[in-house]
Amino acid sequence: MQNYLSHPTLDDYVINPMGMAVVDGNGKAQTYNSDNKAAHTREAYSTKRIVNDYLSSKEGHAFVNYIYSRGKELIEIKGTGAGDLGQGVVAAILHNGLEGVILSNYEGKTFTYHVADFARQYHLDQDSAMEYVLAHEFSHAAGNYSEREAEGMIKEFFLEQAGKSEGSEKARYQKLAEVAGEREQQAKYQEN
Numbered sequence: 160m161q162n163y164l165s166h167p168t169l170d171d172y173v174i175n176p177m178g179m180a181v182v183d184g185n186g187k188a189q190t191y192n193s194d195n196k197a198a199h200t201r202e203a204y205s206t207k208r209i210v211n212d213y214l215s216s217k218e219g220h221a222f223v224n225y226i227y228s229r230g231k232e233l234i235e236i237k238g239t240g241a242g243d244l245g246q247g248v249v250a251a252i253l254h255n256g257l258e259g260v261i262l263s264n265y266e267g268k269t270f271t272y273h274v275a276d277f278a279r280q281y282h283l284d285q286d287s288a289m290e291y292v293l294a295h296e297f298s299h300a301a302g303n304y305s306e307r308e309a310e311g312m313i314k315e316f317f318l319e320q321a322g323k324s325e326g327s328e329k330a331r332y333q334k335l336a337e338v339a340g341e342r343e344q345q346a347k348y349q350e351n
Contacts, residue, residue: 179242181260182207188240199265202241206263206270210239213293222294225316231301234258241265249273249292252299261296281338284331291335306346314339 180190180199188203190196213219226233235258244251244264250273251262263270271285278288294316298309314336321332 177243179203179240179262179265181238181240181262183238191242198267199241202263202265202269203239206241206261207239209263209270209289210261210293213290218290219293221320222297222313222316225319226297226301226312229301229312231303233297233300234302236261236300241270249277250296252296254300256302259300261300283334283338287331287335291338305350307343307350310339310343310346314343 178191178193178195178199180188180193180196180203182188182203186207188200190199193199214223223233234254234256237258238260240260240262242251242262242264243266244262246266248264250264250270252259253262254260264273266273271289274288274292275285277283277292278285281288281291283291291313294313295309298312301312303309303312317332317336317339321329321336324332
C-alpha cells in the first residue's frame with residue numbers, strides 16, 4: 160500500500176473493486192462497491208461487536224499486553240467491517256502501516272460461518288477459532304505483515320498462555336499453538 164503522510168480516509172483503503180462496508184469509530188457505516196449494501200452493513204456491525212468483545216475480554220487484553228511486551232505497537236484501528244475477501248479467507252486487515260481497518264469475509268456468508276469453517280478445518284471449538292482469527296489479525300496490526308511472522312507471534316503467545324494455564328485451558332492453548340505452528344510452516348514453505 161501507499162504510505163500516506165496525511166491521515167487517510169477510509170476511501171484510501173479501497174484499492175480494489177471488492178464490495179464492503181466499514182463502521183468507523185463513531186459507529187457510522189459506509190459502503191464501498193457493494194452489490195448488497197444492507198448485508199455488508201449488517202455484517203460490518205456484527206464484526207464490530209465481535210472485535211469489541213474480543214478486545215474487552217481477558218484473552219484480548221492478554222494478547223494486546225503480549226504485543227506491547229514484545230516492543231511492538233498496534234496501528235490505529237480506524238474501523239471494522241465486512242468485505243468480499245475471496246474464497247478461503249476468514250478475515251483481513253487493510254492498512255497503510257499507521258492505521259487500518261479490520262474486515263471479516265462476507266461473500267454471502269457471515270463471519271461466524273467462516274470462523275466455524277476454520278474451526279472444523281483445524282479441529283477447534285468455535286470460541287478458540289474466533290480467538291485465533293482475531294489474534295492473527297491483531298498480530299498483523301502489530302507490524303507482522305507476512306503470514307509467517309503473524310503466525311509466529313501468535314504461536315509464541317499461545318505457548319506462553321499454555322505455560323500459565325492448567326488442565327483444559329492449557330490443552331486449548333497448546334492446540335492453538337500447534338495450529339499456529341502448522342500455519343507458520345505452510346507460510347514459510349509458500350514464501351520459498
